[in-house]
Amino acid sequence: MIGILIITLTALILGIVLVVVDNKINKTNPKEEEYLKRLPGYNCGACGYGSCAGMAKEMLKNLEAYKKCRPLRGEKLEELEKYIKNN
Numbered sequence: 001m002i003g004i005l006i007i008t009l010t011a012l013i014l015g016i017v018l019v020v021v022d023n024k025i026n027k028t029n030p031k032e033e034e035y036l037k038r039l040p041g042y043n044c045g046a047c048g049y050g051s052c053a054g055m056a057k058e059m060l061k062n063l064e065a066y067k068k069c070r071p072l073r074g075e076k077l078e079e080l081e082k083y084i085k086n087n
Ligand code: SF4
Pocket: 039, 040, 041, 042, 043, 044, 045, 046, 047, 048, 049, 050, 051, 052, 053, 055, 068, 069, 070, 071, 072
């Protein structure tokens, strides 16, 4: 009985540690999230970055990268450019 309790507590503690470590490792930059919100979200990969998330990450290094996104037009494009200009 005590063995089951020890195993359960150990699994619980390891689970909590894994969640904390995962959150620290995969922490995204707030700007990256804002770029991602303003991209089309098709995840077509036509930009060469594999997905819109890849593009948002690339934009942290190269702000002009969004110009490679062909589906980004109209209001979405204006919204992203406005965000870039003001931040
Ligand atoms: S081309 Fe645009 S819509 Fe397609 S994955 Fe890249 S950022 Fe997303």
